[in-house]
Amino acid sequence: MYKNPSPVHLLFLLPAIALYHFTPQLIIHLSPLNTFIMGSTQPEFKNTATSTLLELVKGRRTYYDLKGESPVSDDVIDRIVQDSVLHVPSSFNTQTSRVVLLLKEEHKKVWDIAINALEGLVAAGHVPKEQFETSTKPKLNSFRAAYGTVLFFVDFESLAPMKEKFAIYADKFDPFAQESNAMSQYLVWIALQSEGFGANLQHYSPLIDEQIAKTWNIPASWKLDAQLVFGTPNSGPGEKAFAPIEDRYKVFGK
Numbered sequence: 455m456y457k458n459p460s461p462v463h464l465l466f467l468l469p470a471i472a473l474y475h476f477t478p479q480l481i482i483h484l485s486p487l488n489t490f491i492m493g494s495t496q497p498e499f500k501n502t503a504t505s506t507l508l509e510l511v512k513g514r515r516t517y518y519d520l521k522g523e524s525p526v527s528d529d530v531i532d533r534i535v536q537d538s539v540l541h542v543p544s545s546f547n548t549q550t551s552r553v554v555l556l557l558k559e560e561h562k563k564v565w566d567i568a569i570n571a572l573e574g575l576v577a578a579g580h581v582p583k584e585q586f587e588t589s590t591k592p593k594l595n596s597f598r599a600a601y602g603t604v605l606f607f608v609d610f611e612s613l614a615p616m617k618e619k620f621a622i623y624a625d626k627f628d629p630f631a632q633e634s635n636a637m638s639q640y641l642v643w644i645a646l647q648s649e650g651f652g653a654n655l656q657h658y659s660p661l662i663d664e665q666i667a668k669t670w671n672i673p674a675s676w677k678l679d680a681q682l683v684f685g686t687p688n689s690g691p692g693e694k695a696f697a698p699i700e701d702r703y704k705v706f707g708k
């Protein structure tokens with residue numbers, strides 16, 4: 455640990471900080487100097503892809519201020535989403551996640567559906583008109599202004615044979631399916647950000663389910679879980695606070 459830096463360390467500090475800004479990957483491997491700069495021990499990863507992966511994890515944030523432009527081709531987005539559907543694990547390899555990628559005009563339809571549904575609630579007196587006009591509608595329009603939406607569904611019905619076969623796990627299969635779906639959401643979120651998008655995760659189910667199913671002819675067994683909105687960021691994410699890691703993580707036998 456380098457809590458009290460020696461003059462030699464101070465000598466290296468400024469160039470090291472400059473270096474860190476331009477080559478963060480490299481500095482991770484400049485231990486123990488990096489230990490001093492970052493304030494905690496940085497291990498040397500055997501595979502540089504590990505540090506790249508963790509940098510992507512650290513960099514992923516919620517972006518709300520998005521525009522309807524893409525930094526990459528639609529094929530790139532398509533590949534990211536397809537790979538997540540194919541390769542994200544599921545309990546007993548049940549493969550319960552279902553995903554729909556909507557771009558440009560098709561994406562906008564999702565948020566028109568949400569706006570219409572909310573307007574219905576306002577008309578029925580369930581949502582105050584002022585709250586809708588000043589808060590909800592601008593928020594929904596900001597989603598609409600983005601480039602795409604990924605709809606994540608779970609096919610719970612496909613689990614029926616498994617529930618029968620493994621009766622002891624029967625009540626676990628639905629939560630397992632949701633957990634697997636969340637893994638897909640997280641992977642797509644990180645990969646899209648890695649390609650220059652910003653994204654935010656929304657949950658407008660069951661409000662929008664019927665119209666979503668109708669508009670894209672979604673099978674009845676697909677239950678909508680989340681909507682990942684993405685686009686080119688207009689501005690950065692907000693501040694984020696972290697609870698002390700000591701309260702959330704323990705290690706034994708290190």
Ligand SMILES: Cc1cc2nc3c(=O)[nH]c(=O)nc-3n(C[C@H](O)[C@H](O)[C@H](O)COP(=O)(O)O)c2cc1C
Pocket residue numbers: 514515516517654655656657691694
């Ligand atoms: C399971 C889950 C559900 C979330 N649901 C919503 C949501 O419905 N609407 C929203 O704006 N953000 C939603 N978020 C985003 C979180 O608010 C956000 O990830 C969290 O505040 C941390 O901020 P960060 O994403 O910038 O790290 C959700 C995130 C997770 C993991």
